[in-house]
Each structure stands twice: as structure tokens, then as C-alpha cells.
Amino acid sequence: MTTDTPATTHAVEWLTAEQQVHWRAFRGGSARLFAALEHELERDTGLSTHEYEVLVRLSETPDRTLRMAQLADNLAHSRSRLTHTIRRMEEQGLVERLPCIEDARGVNCTMTEKGWQVLVAAAPSHVQSVRDHLVDILTPEQFAALGDAMETVRLHLTGGACHVE
Template identity: 45%
Template sequence: MDEPRWLNENEMAAWRGFVAATNLVARHLERQLKDDAGLSHTQYEILVQLSAAPDGSLRMTDLADRLITSKSGLTYQITQLEKAGLVGRRSCPSDVRGVFAEITEEGWRVLREAAPGHVAAVRAALIDVLTPEQLTGLADSLGTVSDRLRATDG
């Protein structure tokens, strides 16, 4: 039981900044999306991921990995979006167990409708308040962090 290496001032500032920015941005965008498009950020992200996939569909597990949520959480949200008609489920030909989530026409429409406002909010909160150099540095640092965690946590 060694004496732990506490954070120095510089490290603490980075950590507090990370936690604060994380929560503030999340809350801000959550509200913006809910108010302007009636979607939660999770739901919006689902639509984005599906829309970016080759044929507008992804396997449940694949999608859960990208969203970084639990499998059961995804099942719940897909069911909600299905009720709303924004996505559908399709079974996988090569694996009976498999399920594809697929964005519908209506899903595309809602996404197109929501995107401009969301991008504007992301700009206002994060992008446009930083210099291009800062953005590059941020992308670089957070990319490293993500890669490491994906490697260790799976």
C-alpha cells in the first residue's frame, strides 16, 4: 500500500476541467435536442450512427459498442424509436440470433430536421469557442484517451 500519487495542480486542473466540461456539454445538448427535436442525445446518436452505416443498418451489438451503452439500454431505446417509427428491426440472414437496426425514411427526415440545430449547438458550446490549434490538440488528446480505454475496457 504505497502512498498514492496525488494529482498536482496542472493535472487537477485538467481533470476538473474534463469533468465539468463533460457534464455541462452533455446537459446543454440534451436540452437543446429535446427542446428542438424531441430526441434524447442517445436517440440522436443512434440515428447518426445508422445513417452513416453502409445501408442504414447495424447489428445491435455493433451499435451498442459505438454508442458506449449497455446492450439492454440499447434494446430499450431501439424499441422506443421503433414505436416512433424512426427505426425498424430486421433479422440477420446469416445468424438467426442477430438483429439489424435500420433507419427508416421517417428517421432520415427527423435526422435531417434536427441536424442543423444540433450542429449549431455543438459549435456554440465547443467548436467555435476554441482556436483551430486547440481543436487539433483536443482531438489528439481525447483520441489517445479513447483508444487506450477501448483497448483495456473492450
């Protein structure tokens, strides 16, 4: 729908033609980028980007362990979705679930040694993909601007909380 010639008269500020071009570039570029990264990671390592991200988050904690809820918040995934992902990863031997001592409701998700090995093996390929399709095709200034803009978006959406991601 063309935004500069709205079909009806509403109390809505439409996007200007220029804004629309940028918005579409963002949406289309992001969709294609994430799809490409997903496919290359899957092809090269058998991991989905979600699984990869789970391993990354766990690898960054001192004991390679996170509570399910923290993991879900970090990844911006629903609880339900994370439960499924972690169950599948547990079946593959990449992670383990252990009861949480401090809070009997909780579940600690820990990376196994195999999980660590899989991550180490997968990382170079994935980093290269991110470089190939994003980092290296932009100027450093462009990439930094992209990051800064999206950090603003992220902070806005999380209400300034969730500094982890």
C-alpha cells in the same frame, strides 16, 4: 479532498495542484457541455442525444442498417440500454428491427424513411449547438488538441480496437 496534502500516507501518486485544476475543468466542462447539448437537442427536435447518435450511425452505413451489437459498441452503450432505446425508437417509427439472415441470433436495426427525415431535420440545430458551445469558442489548434487527446484516451480504453466511433 486536497491532493497535495493527503490526509493519509498511501502508495498513491496524487494529482498535483495543477493537474487537479485541469481534471476538474475537464470533468466540469464536459458535464455542462453534454448537458447543454442534450437540452438543446431535446428542446429543438424532441430527440435525446442517444437517439440522435443512433440515427447518425445508421445513416452512415450503405443500407442504413446495423446489428444491435455493433450499434451498442459504437455508442459505448450496454446491450440492455440499447434494447430499450431501440424499442422506444421503433415505437416512434424511427427505426425497424428485422431478423438477421446470416446469423439467426442477430437483429438488424434499420433506419426508416421517417427516421432519416427526423435526422435531416435535427442535424442543423445540433451541429449549431456543438459549434456554439465547443467548436467556435476554441481556436482550431485547441479543438484539434482536444480531439487528439481524447482519441488517445479512447484508443487506450478500447485497447486499440473499435475504430468505428
